[in-house]
Structures are given as C-alpha cells and as structure tokens.
Amino acid sequence: MKINEIMTKEVKTLSPDTPAVEALKRLFENKISGLPVVDAQGKLVGMFTEKDILRAILPSYVSQVGRFVYENSPKTIKCKIAKLADVKVGELMRKEVVKVSEEAPVCEVAHIMLTQNVRRVPVVDAGDRVKGIVARSDVLDQLLKG
C-alpha cells in the first residue's frame, strides 16, 4: 500500500514568519507535537515541534552536562521564555526535514520512522509541496490491519 492512501490530506501548516508563541498555541489547541512549515508557494521549508521550543529555552549545554538538577527555574530560562515573544518559527524550526513522496510504501515509511526517530512525516510532491502528513499511529494502524 502507498502512503498517499492513508495520509491525512488536510494538513495544518505554519509559516516561517508565524510567531513562535502563536505556533505553540496552535500545537496545544490541536493536541499535536509538531507541524510542517511551508513558504508562500506551499513548499516545505521545515518542521516545527515542541522539542524546538524546549531547545530554545533550555541552556545549550544541558545535553553535555549530564545530571544537572535545578530546584528553581533559573533566570536564564525565564528570560528565554520572555524572549520567545519576539522569535519567529523560521528561527527555531528544524530545516532538515525527513519527508517522503506520495508513492512511498507504508513499510518504507515505518522503517524511516523507526530508524530516524520521527513521529510524523510530511508527504510531498516532486516540487516539495506538502500533500499530506502521516503519523506513527496511521502507519501502525495500517500495518496491524495487514
């Protein structure tokens, strides 16, 4: 089975100029952890997720220092949260996006999700325009149905 048969065709997207706080609100409202970012021509330019927000507000050295327990939220984090109001999605989004074509088999997408550790994959046409999106649950559901 091809991925375009199971993908969600009505895709909510973000623009690189959307304020990060606004984008985060949309994620909360839709109860999802990430959305594709497209330019004025509908071309996929990035992926914006809650993880990008976390990366922006936590110190860049957290991954290097191992266990570093904060009892109180330090001023740095509070300060970065305050600064989020001026930050656009384009500044935080991940630009190297894992994407698949409409013709990709479901099994291949499952493989990509597992090996590249992604939850949802945008489906694009030859011109990189977003045609749909597929979540891990969609793929799993299809695989279990056989």
Added chain:
Amino acid sequence: MKKIVLKFGGLFFVSVASGFLSYACGLNTHQALSLAIFVASIMGTLFFWEFRLSFAFLGSGLLLIAKAIDLDSFLKLTSLDVILFLAGMMIVVSLLKDAGFFAWLVALILRARNLSGKKFTFLVMVISGLLACAVDEVTSIIFMVAAILEICDYYEVTPTPFIIISVLATNIGSAATVMGNPIGILIATKASLSFEDFLLTPFPIALIALLITILIVFRWYRRAIAEFDRHIEEMKADDILLKLISVPMDRHLKTSLSVFGAMMVLIVLHRRLELLLGLTENTILLIAPMITAGVIMVWKRHKAREYVERGIEWWTLLFFMLLFAQAGTLRHTGATDVFARLFADFARNNSGGLLALVLWSSSIGSSVLDNVIVVVTYVPIIKSFFALGYGSQTFWWALLLGGCFGGNITLIGSTANIVAIGLLEKEKNIRVRFRDWFGIGLTVGLVTTLVAWALLLLKNYCCSF
C-alpha cells in the same frame, strides 16, 4: 569560495615547498616526503578544522602509498595505549556526568558562605584547575561555564571575565597530571614517566602558576570583581541561589565516586604496583581506566553501549591515532634526527638553550595550534635529542608545560578556550573579541611560561648536585 581556494593553495604551496626545501637541505626522499605530508595534514587541520579527520586519513594513506613507512610500523606508531587510556577515561567521565558528580562539585561554589567577588573568583579558579587535572580540560570547562553562567545570571553580572578566568585556570590545571590533557598521557607513555613524576614536577609548577595567575586576575579584573561584590550586596539571597543547582549525595553518586576513587588509587600508586607485580612501566597507569570502564560497563550494562558510542569521542581519538602515526613516521624515516641536530646546533649544544627552545616554541606554537599537534610534532624530536646524547627529562616537562600554558595566549589556543567561548556566544550572545582575550591571555601565558622556565632551570640546577 575564493577563501577556500586561497587556503588550499596555501596548504599545497607550503607543504610542497617544505618537502623540496628539506630535500635541498639534505633530507632524503622519504624524509622529505613524510615531512611534506605531515605539514599538509597540520595545515589542513589549521585551515579546515571540521575536516581534520579527512586530512589525517588522506595524509596517512599517502604516506603508505609513497612507501615512506610500511603498514606494520605505521600501525605500531598509532599509540593504541594512549587511545585506550583516553577511551577508558571518557567512559569513566560519562558515568560521573550521569551521577551528577560535576554538578555536585560546582554546587560547592554556590554553597560558599559569605560569597564575595574575590572569593568567587578564587573558587572558580581553584575548582577549574583541580577539575581539569582530575578529569580533562574539556569536560571541566563545560561544567565550569555552566555554573558561571547560572551564578552570573543570578547576580546579573556579565559572565565574560569569569569565563575567561576559568579557562585560564583550566589550561594551567590541565598540565598538573596525566589525566588533565591528552598531551599528559602522551608524554607519560613516550617518556616512561609515572604519575608520581607528575606529582613531583608539573603539579607543583602548575600550582605555583595558578597562584600567580590568581593574583594577576585579581588585579586585571578588579572592576568586574568589585561589580560582582556590589551585586551580591544588593541581592543578598544566598538561600535562593543555593537552591538553583542541587544534587543530593545519593547512593548512585557515592558508588560512582567510589569507582572513580578506586581508579585514582590505581593511577596514583601505579609505579609501586608495577614494581611489586613485576610489570612493565606504566602498565597499570594505562589499564586502570580500561579496568574501571570494564567494571562500569558491567555495573551499568543497560547504558554500556551508550557510554561507548556516545561517551567516547571517536572522531577525536581516530584523529589522534593517525596524527601520532604521521608524526612517528617522521622519526621512522629519520627526519626528526636531522631537526634535532639543527635544534642542538641552534642552541649551541647547550642543554639550557634546548630547554628554553622546547618550552617557548611549544608555548608559542600552542597559542595558534592545538597543543596535541605541537606535542606530537615535538615527541620524535625530543626522542632524537636522547638518541644524539642531548636528552634530559626536563625537556618532556618543558613540552608539557609549554603546550598547556601556551594555550592561554590566544582565543584559539586550546580546545577549552574554543568550547567556553562557543557556549558563551550561544547562551548569552556575547562575542569575545580578540582584544578582550589577548591582553590577559598573553600576560598569563607569558608569566606562567616564565615561571615554568625558572622552576625547570632550578630543578635542573638542583638535580646536577
């Protein structure tokens, strides 16, 4: 693009010129070729740091194709002993990170009673120096920068002076033991020096250099320290600060510290144990981190793969292996004997002159190049000094101290400098300018190298009686 072409042109020109020039000066074909390839690798590292491993692979391949060295000899020169020591240490450090040891240590600064600007500066320098000599300079500086940024944020003072201060102390402290810097273990293995030898010479010299640097820093950054004092006075809320970073001394941390402590005991007593067990010199020194890493991987079996795959910096270690082998090829072909002879003539066969030459050139060299590159280049030359009859143990110490202290002179002098400045820029958007660093860096670099020179001469003088 134009810049890249210029860099490649410069690299090609200098390496080819060094080959031809050395050939014209009397080096044979293999010697000149090995030198030209080594120079190309070093320049590649200097101009294209991100591609240093590519240059190391290409250079090594060329050396083998050109028959400057055979494969067996090349592999023997990779110093696998040093690489395994470093890999073992990296696994131990991964465990300590997980256990929260470093955070616990930096929290000690926060818990200092009646904190003042001077007290903070002193604690930052002492802990930076000690942490660097107990683990390694890069691990140490990441934790120190993290702690300094948090504290400076709390007190709303600019962190730049304190970050620079911490880096200065880190580079000095990294010279004190075999674990502080990759060049420490490299020199220890090449010169058969023990941990005790380090405790008797570079450790006290580094300690004196650190104390002198503290005095210099107190004077140099008196305004920043006074400003820190003012902010402490205004805020006076140590209890909130205390809660900022808190790592309880739990069972996991205690066990991890015991494992680390056991390894340290093995390292400190390695020479005695080797004598007792009739083992070759430095066997226990080199296997102590390996045995400890083995124990850790059994204890933390679910994390063993993560420690090995992510905790060990394979990129750096592979680069070191090939760099060691390329420099070793220079000795294999006999090129370094020619340089050693030239150096000896330049210093008029005077041991004191050679000492000064090694110390100052390694110090200045380390201010622009990675100190591992400088030391790797010098190791075969110093071995050739011994072969020619000018050798002295002090040369190894001069190389170690020059390599570490010289790293303070410029912004790019050591990995610790680059890591600290990178974190500061990323976190605070503060760009440390060349002039911000150069004044204090040059002063501390020159003064500490002078101190090392004086103390090494004194040691030589005392040993001659």
